[in-house]
Amino acid sequence: MEVIRLHAEEQYAEEIKALIKEDKDEKPASWQMSPQQVLTYIMGGKTKKGVTIEPKYFGQRRLVELAIATLLTDRALLLIGVPGTAKSWLSEHLAAAIMGDSSLMIQGTSGTSEDAIRYGWNYAKLLQEGPSQEALVSSPVIRAMNAGKLVRIEELTRIPSDIQDALITVLSEKSLPVPELNMEIRARNGFNVIATANDRDKGVHDLSSALQRRFNIVxxxxPVDLEEELKIVNYRVKELQGFTSAPKKVIKEADIKKLITVFRELRSGQSEEGDIKIKSPTATLSTAEVISAVNSSQTMAHYFGYDDANKPIAESIVSAVVKDATKDQMILQEYLETVMKSRKGWSSLYKSCKEVLDGKG
Ligand SMILES: Nc1ncnc2c1ncn2[C@@H]1O[C@H](COP(=O)(O)OP(=O)(O)O)[C@@H](O)[C@H]1O
Ligand SMILES: [Mg+2]
Structure with missing residues (x-):
């Protein structure tokens, strides 16, 4: 079967196999590889026998060490940051490397119910037989407890606070009472939780202090500078295009650098030289948006035969920035005039952006 997206453990099965095979260090209970090998899987490198491991996360090694070490303690891991900082990405790859299974996951929303975290009932069975273990529908948390695995909870702070608190017993007692059956489900060795949360979200529900104490926060x-962001973008775009039927005609690195610069300046509210203040648009312009902007510019350039890279890049900039039509449009307009217009070597991009923007007006 051809699926659109593979789980991390499927996509990087060869790397994981090599890391396990060459692992000489001690493995924690129910981990499939040692913490050192997990670190290599995430940061990239070469195994002793020379198998290349692609880097998954670009950034400080120390943070990844901290995340891995947390999962070895009785505390759960909470990855926090603005949107697009690879929280979900890192959480998936950690679960893939440590357990070979990143699929136990709960997507937190304002509609997440306690059943989704604890358990529900199969009502047909419940009516027929009364409460029984067979009628119990396990959540991913229970499945992870039973198997001694990691469960991922995405966007924890979008879940209403009283429902989040269902996790307190699980994290502190490592067990979950089922009063209907007069029993408790107890976590096996290896069970832990990796949660992610945005700290720039509307409608967040802060963690209660009781729950917060059960997490180590990373x-x-x-990305600190343009070079680092360029590394992430190049790597991910190459990888994305390896999966879809790929556009062959590539936009040059100099063009990608311009696009990243635009996003970085609008995101931070000042020009790279630091001398011009810029208003930030409503949209979050994270690395994830840069990746998809580069990807869509390349797709357009390829399929519709643009010779001038500035046109598709201008299209992607405008469509990423202008979300709230009037306000964002004004912000981008101002940016074009105050920053882009006078910058050396940017006049074609400036013209293309203006054309796209005016076409919209
Ligand atoms: N430091 C980074 N290292 C590797 N990939 C990154 C980094 N920052 C962002 N990305 C990329 O950005 C994309 C979005 O990341 P995601 O995990 O969805 O963000 P969020 O923090 O909102 O959960 C991913 O495809 C990821 O590869
Ligand atoms: Mg996420």
Missing amino acids: RLPL
Whole structure:
């Protein structure tokens, strides 16, 4: 069967196999590889026998060490940061490397119910037989407890606070009472939770202090400079295009650098030289948006035969920035005039952006 997206453990099965095979260090209970090998899987490198491991996360090694070490303690891991800082990405790859299974996951929303975290009932069975273990519908948390695995909870702070608190017993007692059956489900060795949360979200529900104490918090930063962001973008775009039927005609690195610069300046509210203040648009312009902007510019350039890279890049900039039509449009307009217009070597991009923007007006 051809699926659109593979789980991390499927996509990187060869790397994981090699890391396990060559693992000489001690493995924690129910981990499939040692913490050192997990670190290599995430940061990239070569195994002793020379198998290349692609880097998955670009950033400080120290943060990844901290995340891995947390999962070895009785505390759960909470990855926090602005949108697009690879929180979900890192959480998936950690679960893939440590357990070979990143699929136990709960997507937190304002509608997440306690059943989704604990358990529900199969009502047909419940009516027929009364409460029984067979009628119990396990959540991913229970499945992870039973198997001694990691469960991922995405966007924890979007879940209403009283429902989040269902996790307190699980994390502190490592067990979950089922009063209807007069029993408790107890976590096996290896069970832990990796949660992610945005700290720039509307409608967040802060963690109660009781729950917060059960987590070690690791804050993932935005890429520090243009070079680092370029590394992430190049790597991910190459990988994305390896999966879809790929556009062959590539936009040059200099063009990608311009696009990243635009996003970085609008995101931070000042020009790279630091001398011009810029208003930030409503949209979060994270690395994830840069990746998809580069990807869509390349797709357009390829299929519709643009010779001038500035046109598709201008299209992607405008469509990423202008979300709230009037306000964002004004912000981008101002940016074009105050920053882009006078910058050396940017006049074609400036013209293309203006054309796209005016076409919209
Ligand atoms: N430091 C980074 N290292 C590797 N990939 C990154 C980094 N920052 C962002 N990305 C990429 O950005 C994309 C979005 O990341 P995601 O995990 O969805 O963000 P969020 O923090 O909102 O959960 C991913 O495809 C990821 O590869
Ligand atoms: Mg996420």
